[in-house]
Every structure is written in C-alpha cells, then in structure tokens.
Amino acid sequence: MRHLNTQAWLTAGLAVALVATAAPAVAAPPEGAASDQTAQVQPVTEGGTASLGRGSAGEGRVLAETDRIVVTFKDDVSQERKAAVLATAERRTEMEDPDIVRTTGNGEDVVESDDMLSTAEQQKVVETIESDPAVEDAEPDQIVVNALAATPASTPNDRYWSYQWGPRDIGIPSAWKEATGQGVVIGIADTGQSDHPDLNAKTVQGYDFLSDTYHSRDGNGRDSNPRDEGDWSPGRPSWWHGSHVAGIAAASTNNRQGVAGVAPDAxxxxxxxxxxxxxxxxxxxxxxxxxxxxxxxxxxxxxMTPAKVVNLSEAWDAGSCPAVMQKAVDRMHAINVPLVVAAGNAAKSANLASPANCPGAVVVGATTYRQQLTGYSNWGPMVDVVAPGGDVSSPIWSTVNTGTYSIGRASYGDLTGTSMAAPHVAGVIALMKERNPDLGVEAIRSTLRSTGSTVSGYRKVNAVAATRAVARAKPTVRGAIATYYASHGGAAALGTPTTHELATGVGGVVQTFVKNGRTTQIWWSHETGAHRVDTRTGIGARFAQLGGAARFGLPTKDEQPTATGGAYQNFVRPGASSTTKIIWSARTGAQPVGESSGIGKQWARDGFENGAGYPTIPEVLTATGAYQRFRNPATGVLTQYTWTRATGKVVRTTLG
Ligand SMILES: [Ca+2]
Ligand SMILES: [Ca+2]
Ligand SMILES: [Ca+2]
Structure with a gap:
C-alpha cells in the first residue's frame, strides 16, 4: 500500500483494501532468470492445454509412512504362533492392534497396524518380527502414489519458473515429494476469478459475495458468478489481485505454461x-x-467443495478486529479451517490492521529475495510467519489479465506485498492438509513456526520441513459414509479406506475402499444420501470411464438387479435435475441413458429394458439431434430412437 493513497479508499472500517503493490511495468527479473528475459517481461499467453499438476513425466513416489508389513513366516507356523509374533510386535513397537489382513499370491502374510508407521517405526517393527525364529523375513509394505503420472520432484517445466524465486525460497518443489495438495481446495477470498489457461482447470465453483452494485461492477448484488470485473480505481489500472494470489497458491503446474503453484494438485x-x-x-x-x-x-x-484453508490477502486500518470478522475466524477455527491473512503493507504494527489483528487468523508478513523482512511489511508479535512477498528488485510473478479498465486477455505479471506472501503459506498448508485433512489451526500455526527458518527475527515458512512434520493420518470413516459402511459389512465386506473423504467437485464427498484388490467407492451428498459404486462391475467401470461424477453426478441408489438378468444404477448431479441411468446386461455391457432426455423419456414410456431393451451405445449427438440404439435381450431386436432437435420428436425405428 505504500505507493498508494490508501487512506482515501477506507470508509470508517466499512471498506477494505488490497495489500499488493504494483511493481514497475518492466521489472528486473529475479536472479537466476533465463537469458531470454525480454520475452518474459511481457509474457504472452499460449493457447496450450491447461492441466492438473501431475504431468506425464516422472515416476510415482513412495510414501514414507505405511500401516502394513509383509511377513514371511516359516513353513508350518500355526495361526496361534503367528498371533503370538504379532502380539510381541505390538508390545515392543509402535504397531497398534496388528492383524493379518490377507495373504499374498506368494504366501506372505500382510499385517496391518491401526496406525501409520514412520520409517523409523517400520524399521523397529521389521527388526522385532524378524528376531522371532518363526519368521523367515519381513519388510514394510510401501504405498506407491501416482505411479502412472506423478509430479516430478525436480524442476517443473512451467515457462516462468525461473522467475519464481518465492516457491523456491520456501523449499518448493522438494516439498512435493511429501505432498502436492491432492484432495485439498484452497479458498481465495479476493477480487474473484478470471478466465486463465493456467487457472481454469484448477478452479471449482465459487461465489460472488459483493452485495452492492457500486463495488460489484456486474450490475447486481450477490450472485453465483465470482468473475473479477476489474479492481481498478480512477488512476490505477486493475491488478487482477485475486487471480495473482490464486496462481501463487496453486496455478496449473508442470504444464509447460506460465507459472507453477506452491500446491500443484490443490x-x-x-x-x-x-x-x-x-x-x-x-x-x-x-x-x-x-x-x-x-x-x-x-x-x-x-x-459443494469446501476449502480446507482460506486465503484472505487483505488488510485495512483498524485498532481492533471487527466483531463480524472475529466471529468468522472463530467459526472457521472450530472446524479446523485456517484463515491465512496478509499482515498488511503499512510498515507498522500488524496489531493496527485487520484482519491481522483478529486472534486465530494465521498472519503472514513479507520477505525479500535477500532474506529480510520487506520495508513495507507490517510487523510485531501478531505476525505468525513470514514468506516471500518481494520488492521492486524481486517481485512475485503470477497469473493476471492484460485488461486495465475492462477485462482483457490472460497474462502473467508481477506484484509485491504481504498479499503475495499469504498464498505461499496457504499453499504450504494445503500440502499439510493432504497428509492430515483434520489438522487443527493451532497445530498448523505451531508447525509452521517450529519448522521455519529465522529471517529478521521472524519464522519464515519451510515447506519441506512443515509438510514432513505432519504425520500422515490414516483415513477414517465417519458420518453418513460410516453408517453405510457399517450396515454393509464394514471392513470384512468392503475392506479398509484407502483415501480420506474427498470432495467430488460437484457436491458431496467420496471415499474409496479396497479389499483383496476390489475397489468400492461410497459417495454421499445431502441430496443423494450414501451409496456405493463398485468399480469391479460393469456399471462402476463405465461410470468412471465416461467421466464419473463430473459427468453423471452421484449415485442415488445402490446397483439394482433388473428382471431380465441385468443391473442398473441411477446418478444425479446434486442441485441439478438431469438424471442418468447406467444399465448393464451381459450382451450390451453398461451404457448410460439420459433419463431427462427425449430419448430416455420415450424409452421409459416404452417399458424401459423390457420394451426396447438395453442400450448398446451411449446417446450419439448428430447435427440435427441425437440417436441411441437398444437391444431387447429376449427377442434380439435392435431398435433405434432418433431425436430431432427442430421438432423435439423422438422416432422409433427397428433395425433388425
Ligand atoms: Ca453480482
Ligand atoms: Ca458476479
Ligand atoms: Ca503453469
């Protein structure tokens, strides 16, 4: 704020200001920048593909922790003797309630502990078990993550990575060996989103909370489109502050384009x-x-997709935290969602700026490339941690837009401020939350501080150490999914959870269970309740193959048998009305029918699978409408329904 007359923006604490500082139009690149810097000063957006963090290059990673040990007992060791070996291991090591959960194809016993074991603990367990004469050998059963497509822990290939001293300064990308933010949504409470190839694929549905038309610039109050309509003021062009902050935390990474995010899979x-x-x-x-x-x-x-960490890169002059803000922080604190805020850029005590002075918030000050607190950063005991915010000689690069007083095209640019420091920290918290989604705010704050390095008397975030310090929590089953799980046989029938409860992206949550190589997913939303999809069956595999929840939504019931030897299951997107039935028969395989489409309705009127039969293909869109074919299992007759857009009519034709 120091270059701007921010006081003029403030209205008795009712209105607040962004805390970024525009850097010079042509910024000196940070040290280590590539030699083609002229081209990089005014980056041009490529039209390439935006993709999620995990690229095709590289190999999977092995988690440091596991809850399983593979044990080879000597021949003819009795079950009682095996149990005695495990009881000893339980007494002498960190193993909790170890059980043999399965026997491998080679005859080894897979022993599972109720808790995750660190590398050192695994070592102790192996030594203890191997010391028993009944045991041939033992080894940790490692968990491999994304063996097919992992984010390389080396240098990401994003074009402007060489400019991004900020992530490098806090230990990115080394921290990606520990976590990448998978399953975590980062909330960006800011100026809204912009159409950007380095952000679009990473962004889930948000909301526009601006309740008055002066600030909103979209002609109305609150609405479901959080598009940034421009944050310019007379004499100052738009910064696209929300896009810049978002890109720092989690831009599409390793997509050969633009910038990399701190949490590439968040x-x-x-x-x-x-x-x-x-x-x-x-x-x-x-x-x-x-x-x-x-x-x-x-x-x-x-x-539909709640955030596990929320970033608020704002600060305004205030002697105390407004009650409405304090209540918000307290309620978030109670559900383990940290609010990461900027300390402010007024070079004064952060105690005199809100929301930095709202107890409970995680307050972030800004450092320079030269490992000092920046001249503009607010300071004092309210500052929990510091992170790169940059200065004129080393600004922070991220995603912006070329528009000045209107929306232009996607681009990359630099800003400096505690606004930029905060999302570095929000990104690190996303890495920590991948390892333990329930990690509390105070545990996060103390871990960030205790693992940080010292800069100007403050603790600068160290992404590697902070992430590593969070014990990987074993997934637990809870709520409606736990009720369903228990009433459908629990671990004995469905196996143990292999993921935490994860947001589906379209509302509700999903958790994956594996038993003897068989995968079951239990989906839940307010609208649909809890139901399973078995990926071993034709329906579950087809559901996943054709786009899963993003296309069909969540199951509204478990798989049901049909009268003619087939099976079906219905799906709906929460909040939407269009339902899909995926129906399977041995002859046709599993195919979707849109129950709200003209063809689906006619098929239903004709008696569902007992009339025209089972679909042989999904609905095919044509220039004039759509068609779909069905085969009756009893008669073998193939029927085509053809829908014409112009007339809205569906015609039934017998093909043979
Ligand atoms: Ca609006
Ligand atoms: Ca809007
Ligand atoms: Ca990128």
Whole structure:
C-alpha cells in the first residue's frame, strides 16, 4: 500500500483494501532468470492445454509412512504362533492392534497396524518380527502414489519458473515429494476469478459475495458468478489481485505454461469479496470466508467443495478486529479451517490492521529475495510467519489479465506485498492438509513456526520441513459414509479406506475402499444420501470411464438387479435435475441413458429394458439431434430412437 493513497479508499472500517503493490511495468527479473528475459517481461499467453499438476513425466513416489508389513513366516507356523509374533510386535513397537489382513499370491502374510508407521517405526517393527525364529523375513509394505503420472520432484517445466524465486525460497518443489495438495481446495477470498489457461482447470465453483452494485461492477448484488470485473480505481489500472494470489497458491503446474503453484494438485475456489477500487464490506468478507470453509450462509447456495484453508490477502486500518470478522475466524477455527491473512503493507504494527489483528487468523508478513523482512511489511508479535512477498528488485510473478479498465486477455505479471506472501503459506498448508485433512489451526500455526527458518527475527515458512512434520493420518470413516459402511459389512465386506473423504467437485464427498484388490467407492451428498459404486462391475467401470461424477453426478441408489438378468444404477448431479441411468446386461455391457432426455423419456414410456431393451451405445449427438440404439435381450431386436432437435420428436425405428 505504500505507493498508494490508501487512506482515501477506507470508509470508517466499512471498506477494505488490497495489500499488493504494483511493481514497475518492466521489472528486473529475479536472479537466476533465463537469458531470454525480454520475452518474459511481457509474457504472452499460449493457447496450450491447461492441466492438473501431475504431468506425464516422472515416476510415482513412495510414501514414507505405511500401516502394513509383509511377513514371511516359516513353513508350518500355526495361526496361534503367528498371533503370538504379532502380539510381541505390538508390545515392543509402535504397531497398534496388528492383524493379518490377507495373504499374498506368494504366501506372505500382510499385517496391518491401526496406525501409520514412520520409517523409523517400520524399521523397529521389521527388526522385532524378524528376531522371532518363526519368521523367515519381513519388510514394510510401501504405498506407491501416482505411479502412472506423478509430479516430478525436480524442476517443473512451467515457462516462468525461473522467475519464481518465492516457491523456491520456501523449499518448493522438494516439498512435493511429501505432498502436492491432492484432495485439498484452497479458498481465495479476493477480487474473484478470471478466465486463465493456467487457472481454469484448477478452479471449482465459487461465489460472488459483493452485495452492492457500486463495488460489484456486474450490475447486481450477490450472485453465483465470482468473475473479477476489474479492481481498478480512477488512476490505477486493475491488478487482477485475486487471480495473482490464486496462481501463487496453486496455478496449473508442470504444464509447460506460465507459472507453477506452491500446491500443484490443490484446487482453487474464489469467494469474490472485493471489487471496485479493491474495496468491499467487512460483512461480505466475513460471509465469503465462512462460505469458503463450508459454513452455511443464508441466501447463498451451499458450498459443494469446501476449502480446507482460506486465503484472505487483505488488510485495512483498524485498532481492533471487527466483531463480524472475529466471529468468522472463530467459526472457521472450530472446524479446523485456517484463515491465512496478509499482515498488511503499512510498515507498522500488524496489531493496527485487520484482519491481522483478529486472534486465530494465521498472519503472514513479507520477505525479500535477500532474506529480510520487506520495508513495507507490517510487523510485531501478531505476525505468525513470514514468506516471500518481494520488492521492486524481486517481485512475485503470477497469473493476471492484460485488461486495465475492462477485462482483457490472460497474462502473467508481477506484484509485491504481504498479499503475495499469504498464498505461499496457504499453499504450504494445503500440502499439510493432504497428509492430515483434520489438522487443527493451532497445530498448523505451531508447525509452521517450529519448522521455519529465522529471517529478521521472524519464522519464515519451510515447506519441506512443515509438510514432513505432519504425520500422515490414516483415513477414517465417519458420518453418513460410516453408517453405510457399517450396515454393509464394514471392513470384512468392503475392506479398509484407502483415501480420506474427498470432495467430488460437484457436491458431496467420496471415499474409496479396497479389499483383496476390489475397489468400492461410497459417495454421499445431502441430496443423494450414501451409496456405493463398485468399480469391479460393469456399471462402476463405465461410470468412471465416461467421466464419473463430473459427468453423471452421484449415485442415488445402490446397483439394482433388473428382471431380465441385468443391473442398473441411477446418478444425479446434486442441485441439478438431469438424471442418468447406467444399465448393464451381459450382451450390451453398461451404457448410460439420459433419463431427462427425449430419448430416455420415450424409452421409459416404452417399458424401459423390457420394451426396447438395453442400450448398446451411449446417446450419439448428430447435427440435427441425437440417436441411441437398444437391444431387447429376449427377442434380439435392435431398435433405434432418433431425436430431432427442430421438432423435439423422438422416432422409433427397428433395425433388425
Ligand atoms: Ca453480482
Ligand atoms: Ca458476479
Ligand atoms: Ca503453469
């Protein structure tokens, strides 16, 4: 804020300001930048593919922790003797309630502990078990992650990576060996989102919380489109502050384009809380950050993909934290969602800026490339940690837009400020949350501090150490999924969970279970309840193959048998009305029928699979409409339904 007359923006604490500083139009590249810097000063957006963090290069990683040990007992060792060996291991090591969960094809016994074991603990278990004369040998049963497509832990191939001293300064990409933010949504409460090839694929549905038309610039109050309409003020062009902050935390990474994010596999969600002039009401900000965390806000649709960490790169002059903001922080704290805030850029005590002075928030000050607190950063005991915020000689590069007083095209550019420091930390927290989604705010704060290095008397975040310090939590089963799991046989029938409960991206959650190589997913949402999809069956495999929840939504029931030896299952996107039936028979395999489509309705009127029979293909779109074919299993007759868009009519033809 130091280059700007920010006082003019503030209205008695009702409106607040962004905390970034525009760097010179042509910034000196940070040290280590590539020699073709002239081209990089004004980057041009490529039209290439935006992809998720994991590229095709590289190999999978092996988790340091595992809960399983593979034990080879000597021939003819009795079950009682085996149990005695495990009881000894339980007494002498960190193993908890070890059980033999299966026997491998080679005859080894797979022993599972109720807790995750660190590398050192595994070593102790192996030594203890191997010391028993009944045992031939033992070894940790390592967990391999993304063996097919992993983010290389080396240098990402993003074009402007060489400019990104910030992530490198905090230990990225080395930290990606520990976690990449998978399964974690990062909330960005800011100026909203922009159409950007390095962000679009990473972004889930957000919301526009600006309740007045002056700030919103979109002609209305709150709405479901959080597009950034420009944060310019007279005399200052738009910064696209929300896009810049989002890109730092989790831009598409290793996609040979633009920048890399701190948490390459995390997703982004915008709550638009600041608009014209970078201003907004504190009450809208409070609603925005709470909604991001999954807290219900009256009049606003439920957040289908709640964030596990929320970034608020804002600061405004205030002697104390507004009550409405403090309540928001407290409610988020109670559900283990940290609110990461900028310390502010006024070179004064962070105690005099909100939300930095809201107890419970994770407050981030800004450092320079030269390992000092920046001249502009707010300071004092309210500052929990510091991270790269940059200065004129080493600004922070990220995703922006070329527009000045209107929306232009996607681009890359630099800003500096505690606004840029905060999302570095939010990204690191996303890595920590991948390892333990329930990690509490105070555990996060103390881990970030205790693992940090010292810069100007503050603790600078160390992504590798902070992430490694979080014990990988074993997935637990809870809520409606736990009820379903227990009433359908639990571990004996479905196996143990191999993932935490993960957001589906379209509402609700999903958890994966594996037993003897057989995978079951239990899906849950308010609208659909808890139901399973078995990927071993034709229906589950087809569901996954054709796009899964993103295309069909969640199951509304378990797989049901048909009267003619087949099976079916219905799916719906939460909040939407169009349902799909995936129906299987031995002859046709599993195929989807759109129950809300003209063809699906006619098929239903004709008696479903008992009439025209089972679909042989999905609905095929044509220039004039669509068609789909069905075969009756009893008669063998193939029928085609053809829907014509112009007339809306469906014609039934017998093909033979
Ligand atoms: Ca609006
Ligand atoms: Ca809007
Ligand atoms: Ca990129």
């Amino acid at each position: 997703r982004l969600q915008h709550a638009r809380v600041l608009g014209a002039d970078g201003r907004g009401y504190v009450s809208d900000i409070a609603d925005g950050v709470m909604w991001s965390a999954g807290i219900a806000i009256p009049g606003v649709p439920r957040n």
